[in-house]
Amino acid sequence: MEHLIDQVLEQGGIQDLQGLLSTRQLSARELMQWTLLRIAAVSQASGGINAVRELSAQAFDEAAAVDRRIERGEPLGALGGIPILLKDNILTGDGLRASAGAAALADFKVRRDATLVARLRAAGAIVVGKCHMTELADYVSDTMPAGFSGVGGMVLNPHTSEPYGRGLGSSVGSVAAVAASLVPLAIGTETQNSLQSPACHSSVVAVKPSVGLVSRAGVVPLVPSQDSPGPITRNVADATLALECLAGPDCRDSATLGARYGALGGEIPLSSLRIGVPRRAIADRPEVAGSMACFETVLSLLASGGAQIVDPCEIPSASAVLDVRSCVFRTEFKAALNVFLADHHEPCGIASLDALIAWNDAHPQHIPFGQSLLMAAASAFGLDSGQYRWDRAQDVALCGPGGIDAALAAHHADVLLVPMACAAKITGKAGAPVVALPAGADADGRPFGITVVASRGDDAALLRAAAAIERAVESGLGPRILSRFPRLT
Numbered sequence: 001m002e003h004l005i006d007q008v009l010e011q012g013g014i015q016d017l018q019g020l021l022s023t024r025q026l027s028a029r030e031l032m033q034w035t036l037l038r039i040a041a042v043s044q045a046s047g048g049i050n051a052v053r054e055l056s057a058q059a060f061d062e063a064a065a066v067d068r069r070i071e072r073g074e075p076l077g078a079l080g081g082i083p084i085l086l087k088d089n090i091l092t093g094d095g096l097r098a099s100a101g102a103a104a105l106a107d108f109k110v111r112r113d114a115t116l117v118a119r120l121r122a123a124g125a126i127v128v129g130k131c132h133m134t135e136l137a138d139y140v141s142d143t144m145p146a147g148f149s150g151v152g153g154m155v156l157n158p159h160t161s162e163p164y165g166r167g168l169g170s171s172v173g174s175v176a177a178v179a180a181s182l183v184p185l186a187i188g189t190e191t192q193n194s195l196q197s198p199a200c201h202s203s204v205v206a207v208k209p210s211v212g213l214v215s216r217a218g219v220v221p222l223v224p225s226q227d228s229p230g231p232i233t234r235n236v237a238d239a240t241l242a243l244e245c246l247a248g249p250d251c252r253d254s255a256t257l258g259a260r261y262g263a264l265g266g267e268i269p270l271s272s273l274r275i276g277v278p279r280r281a282i283a284d285r286p287e288v289a290g291s292m293a294c295f296e297t298v299l300s301l302l303a304s305g306g307a308q309i310v311d312p313c314e315i316p317s318a319s320a321v322l323d324v325r326s327c328v329f330r331t332e333f334k335a336a337l338n339v340f341l342a343d344h345h346e347p348c349g350i351a352s353l354d355a356l357i358a359w360n361d362a363h364p365q366h367i368p369f370g371q372s373l374l375m376a377a378a379s380a381f382g383l384d385s386g387q388y389r390w391d392r393a394q395d396v397a398l399c400g401p402g403g404i405d406a407a408l409a410a411h412h413a414d415v416l417l418v419p420m421a422c423a424a425k426i427t428g429k430a431g432a433p434v435v436a437l438p439a440g441a442d443a444d445g446r447p448f449g450i451t452v453v454a455s456r457g458d459d460a461a462l463l464r465a466a467a468a469i470e471r472a473v474e475s476g477l478g479p480r481i482l483s484r485f486p487r488l489t
Contacts, residue, residue: 009034010181014082014238017184021070021081028066028081028126032059035083035128035183042158042180049156051176053088054096055129062126077124078245085186087174088130088151089137089220090114090229096127100220101135101149101170103366104359108347114218115250116187116229123245128183131173137191137222138170139333139377141369146198147172150366157202159447168201169194169421171232178204178232185242186232191222191329192428195230197421199436200449205470206232207239207463209247210456211431212259217252221336223329224255225392226428236435236467240265243463260457270468271306276313276413281423288419291442295419298439298450301476302417302469313416315407317398321426324398326391328429330377353378399430405455415465416453423453432456435466440477 005026008016020026036055043052066081086092089100091114099105117127135149146168147155154163155172158180164172171188175195178186179202188195190208199206207230214229221227231242244264249256277299282288288295303309315321338352350356357374360367381388403426407416416423427434435452442448452469454462 011234012184013235014079014184014233014241017082018076018080021066022076024070028063028070029060031081032063032083032126032128039128039182043177043182049158049161049176049180050153051131051155051173051180051182052085053130053132053152053173056094056096056127058094059083059126059128066124066126077122078241079120079185080124082125082185083128083183084120084125085128085131085174085177085183086117087171087186087188088133089189090117090130090187091218091220092117092127094127096130098130098220099149099151100137101133101151102356103150103363104350104356105348106151108344110218110344112218115215115252116246117218119245119248120187125185125245131177131186133173134170134194136374137189137194137220138167139222139329139373140367141372143372144369146170148369159202164198164201167193167197169197171195171206172198174232175199175202175204175206178202178234184234185238187229187246188232189219189227189229190428191226191228193421193424195232196424196427196434196436196451199232200420200451201447203438203447203449204232204436205234205236205239205438206230206436207243208427208434209243210259210433210459212253212255213261213433213459214243214246215248215250215253215256217250221333221340223332224336225328225332226431228431236437236463236470237265239435240463240467243459260459262460264460264463266460266464268464268468269306270302270472273415273465273468274308274310274411274413275302275465275469276407276411276416277309277311278315278318278407278416278418278423279312281315281318281426282418285422288422290444291419291448294440294442294448295450297477298473299417302472305472305476307469307472310411310413313407313411313413315403315416315426317403317406318426321398321403321429324395326395327380327387328392328395330373330380331383331385331388334377334380335383395429399426400432400456404430404432404453408455414454415462417469418451418453420449421451423451427453430456433459433462435462437466437470437473439473
């Protein structure tokens with residue numbers, strides 16, 4: 001029995017864990033104790049992966065409260081008793097800091113939960129702590145590796161014990177935490193590739209929802225037209241459950257007021273899917289050249305399982321998007337950060353982007369890779385500039401109606417499928433939803449993943465398709481790569 005419980009703790013889903021809680025095979029306090037011990041051994045110890053920045057002083061008391069509810073026969077919420085970790089750009093009112101990785105903001109605290117945190121707590125989740133992230137969502141320097149921050153140093157990939165490398169997103173701490181079985185659910189954010197890229201390199205599931213499905217109120221911004229928080233889990237079912245708890249309109253975030261809401265779950269047969277393969281979006285991409293054989297294996301498994309593979313299913317604007325050099329990132333970042341800092345009363349004495357740059361200049365030890373991207377943002381024109389309006393309109397047109405939507409419509413496909421995060425730039429600019437799925441290992445034994453893409457607003461259909469693809473890939477490739485960590489006793 002103890003072995004089975006350990007297996008659920010390390011590999012099980014949310015419903016598996018809640019089953020142990022509701023049948024009293026495991027108490028919420030025991031689950032929390034196990035979680036804290038694992039974080040200490042795998043993340044915080046010397047030579048650990050350094051995924052977790054800070055732990056909540058309230059987590060154990062909240063677990064005890066869950067046990068009392070169970071003893072009284074009260075029902076658990078959808079996430080009742082489940083320990084979760086949050087990316088360090090998500091604000092909480094419980095005393096945890098939110099630096100977004102910046103040393104200048106190391107002691108920034110607020111008194112109000114982000115909307116998404118309030119929703120998670122309402123569903124019964126217990127916030128265990130915060131995860132390190134690539135500093136300022138990887139918008140400090142064009143040479144800084146993913147996982148580095150001035151406040152926390154370097155996060156390591158649990159499967160390789162190495163840094164993630166340049167350009168692999170900013171939600172690396174949250175992704176690494178789930179990959180290392182520290183928690184079954186973590187929340188990250190994505191602007192362009194910050195969930196899907198590290199997830200594909202870590203053998204976990206991650207969902208970047210359509211922009212506006214999940215409120216960004218109380219999240220340090222990067223590019224508001226593209227920013228989207230989402231869950232990292234061990235399977236699609238858990239990601240869907242978490243997203244159902246996270247999604248909803250919020251008067252503090254106008255992007256949520258026009259989003260398409262409704263049930264996100266459900267099951268469909270693989271044979272009902274038409275899956276498009278946008279070859280031009282994949283071609284000549286050095287980051288996937290060594291893993292294309294894995295991708296072809298996945299396509300064969302899906303075809304043998306009854307899916308209709310539309311190959312090629314080209315994104316008309318794929319080549320043009322790769323060549324686009326837009327001012328949207330630097331323009332929106334400057335404007336949004338300045339508003340955020342003003343709204344939060346100049347946290348840690350930082351009143352503006354210019355003040356942040358000046359603080360970094362005075363403390364160069366915290367920015368060993370420089371701050372070239374911050375400097376570029378500081379020189380950006382405002383949101384009312386003609387260049388910004390033109391670039392943003394071009395981004396949307398090329399990536400949405402002229403990109404993902406056009407590919408799906410022309411071939412009557414339900415979703416697009418690419419290796420790793422090859423469509424990240426297009427999905428980011430389109431505000432489109434993405435699901436990253438584990439798909440075995442490449443020839444070098446490193447995690448290999450695929451990403452499933454749909455049009456903006458089609459999150460429910462995407463999640464159903466991703467679940468069907470997940471079942472086929474798991475049955476064909478066998479168990480996912482398991483984290484190589486000592487079993488806790």
